[in-house]
Amino acid sequence: MPDLKINFAGIKAPNPFWLASAPPTNSGYQIMKAFDQGWGGAVWKTLGIPVVNVSSRYGAVNYRDSRMIGFNNIELITDRPLKDNLREIEEVKKYFPDHAVIASLMVESRKEWHQIVKDAENAGVDGLELNFGCPHGMCERGMGSAVGQEPEVLKLIVSWVKEVAKTPVIVKLTPNITDITDAGIAARQGGADAISLINTVQSIVGVDIDNFVPYPVVDGKSTNGGYCGPAVKPIALNMVKNCAQESEIGIPVSGIGGIENWRDAVEFILLGASSVQVCTAVMHYGFGIIREIIPGFESYMKEKGFDSVDEMTGKAVQNVKTWENLNLNYQIVAEINKEKCIGCQLCYIACEDGAHQAIGLSENGTRVPFIIEENCVGCNLCSLVCPVENCISMVRTDDGKKSVTWKERTEAGNIPVSFNDPLAGGLHHTIPEPTAALKKKNTF
Numbered sequence: 400m401p402d403l404k405i406n407f408a409g410i411k412a413p414n415p416f417w418l419a420s421a422p423p424t425n426s427g428y429q430i431m432k433a434f435d436q437g438w439g440g441a442v443w444k445t446l447g448i449p450v451v452n453v454s455s456r457y458g459a460v461n462y463r464d465s466r467m468i469g470f471n472n473i474e475l476i477t478d479r480p481l482k483d484n485l486r487e488i489e490e491v492k493k494y495f496p497d498h499a500v501i502a503s504l505m506v507e508s509r510k511e512w513h514q515i516v517k518d519a520e521n522a523g524v525d526g527l528e529l530n531f532g533c534p535h536g537m538c539e540r541g542m543g544s545a546v547g548q549e550p551e552v553l554k555l556i557v558s559w560v561k562e563v564a565k566t567p568v569i570v571k572l573t574p575n576i577t578d579i580t581d582a583g584i585a586a587r588q589g590g591a592d593a594i595s596l597i598n599t600v601q602s603i604v605g606v607d608i609d610n611f612v613p614y615p616v617v618d619g620k621s622t623n624g625g626y627c628g629p630a631v632k633p634i635a636l637n638m639v640k641n642c643a644q645e646s647e648i649g650i651p652v653s654g655i656g657g658i659e660n661w662r663d664a665v666e667f668i669l670l671g672a673s674s675v676q677v678c679t680a681v682m683h684y685g686f687g688i689i690r691e692i693i694p695g696f697e698s699y700m701k702e703k704g705f706d707s708v709d710e711m712t713g714k715a716v717q718n719v720k721t722w723e724n725l726n727l728n729y730q731i732v733a734e735i736n737k738e739k740c741i742g743c744q745l746c747y748i749a750c751e752d753g754a755h756q757a758i759g760l761s762e763n764g765t766r767v768p769f770i771i772e773e774n775c776v777g778c779n780l781c782s783l784v785c786p787v788e789n790c791i792s793m794v795r796t797d798d799g800k801k802s803v804t805w806k807e808r809t810e811a812g813n814i815p816v817s818f819n820d821p822l823a824g825g826l827h828h829t830i831p832e833p834t835a836a837l838k839k840k841n842t843f
């Protein structure tokens with residue numbers, strides 16, 4: 400069996416699947432229940448000077464039959480007394496000594512940081528996570544993302560923490576920044592042992608159009624919140640990859656954002672994470688999702704021959720290049736499986752109006768469209784909109800041998816000089832003439 404145990408920047412855990420700091424880690428009761436079901440670690444709901452929260456707090460974006468494709472919250476840090484949280488941390492560590500318990504922290508002054516680090520460590524935590532990511536409420540008070548957006552301030556605060564911390568320090572980054580690697584580098588320079596990302600994306604999920612107030616509504620008013628769940632996974636994956644590729648960061652990364660199943664976890668790990676954290680999926684489906692994550696992840700490891708999570712970490716990073724290093728000669732075209740096609744013609748509409756007019760409709764009465772190969776640029780759109788699995792596949796048509804990248808081309812001096820230059824574009828597909836009726840209608 401592959402070994403799921405990890406040592407993340409000095410924090411040991413039975414597996415890389417941790418709960419992110421959020422409502423599921425609000426209490427010892429919840430965390431013990433989660434550990435019992437299989438989670439390997441938990442980052443406690445952010446500790447600091449307890450806040451007063453509002454009601455309501457959450458909003459969501461639903462997509463057709465999918466509930467909560469994106470989730471939004473305006474909740475602050477813990478509203479429970481520090482002493483209760485510390486007592487429960489001690490208790491969790493007593494019953495689950497081998498699981499990772501990490502305290503998420505957020506305070507203001509150097510003195511407060513020193514005190515809360517000592518308090519958390521005295522309670523027995525295995526590590527600390529500094530919350531420099533919360534993009535609502537706390538940032539108005541100069542904390543959370545207000546720190547994460549200022550690399551110099553972030554670096555200073557990390558160095559305050561490192562003055563007293565005895566356990567590993569993870570810095571949790573905000574995605575609400577132009578280049579997340581600036582904050583990652585600052586964390587490293589301040590002495591961080593690891594980084595975690597992403598916290599939530601500043602957002603408004605919708606507006607009550609009858610009462611003119613965005614969601615979630617608090618007595619007729621609202622405020623921007625933080626967006627998370629499956630909708631943010633692509634943003635998080637890209638940022639994890641950016642940090643993994645940045646040599647000036649060079650410390651372990653804990654990946655967070657939209658993880659719901661073993662496949663999501665694998666993706667984060669392949670792009671450079673060595674542990675993952677989950678919040679929204681647990682708020683949606685409960686702690687029990689771990690019962691599918693672990694066996695699915697183990698089967699994948701076995702199938703690919705990985706013995707440890709370390710062996711998997713970053714495996715896909717080498718295949719993420721800048722655009723100029725992609726093979727311009729690689730060519731694929733769409734192929735429609737006539738047996739599987741249900742004749743909905745969504746592919747035709749998408750290609751006709753939104754892409755390259757490379758799908759035609761037969762005049763013989765069949766509803767199955769056909770591909771006009773010479774117009775097809777291999778963009779994937781038809782296969783993405785097709786509702787039938789494996790009905791449209793993309794088939795390689797170049798010879799598979801000669802690769803040329805934009806970089807090689809420009810370095811060889813083959814830079815197109817005008818839009819008419821053949822080098823400016825390899826494909827010259829026929830764009831149909833507007834119909835006579837259309838032209839007539841629009842003649843003024």
Ligand SMILES: Cc1cc2nc3c(=O)[nH]c(=O)nc-3n(C[C@H](O)[C@H](O)[C@H](O)COP(=O)(O)O)c2cc1C
Nearest residue numbers: 419420421445472597598627628656657677678679
């Ligand atoms: C309701 C709610 C409360 C949260 N509270 C915290 C918090 O106290 N500290 C923190 O670092 N992140 C907090 N987060 C952010 C999550 O830890 C996580 O970074 C984010 O939700 C992305 O992961 P997900 O897509 O799995 O939810 C919160 C998220 C939600 C939805």
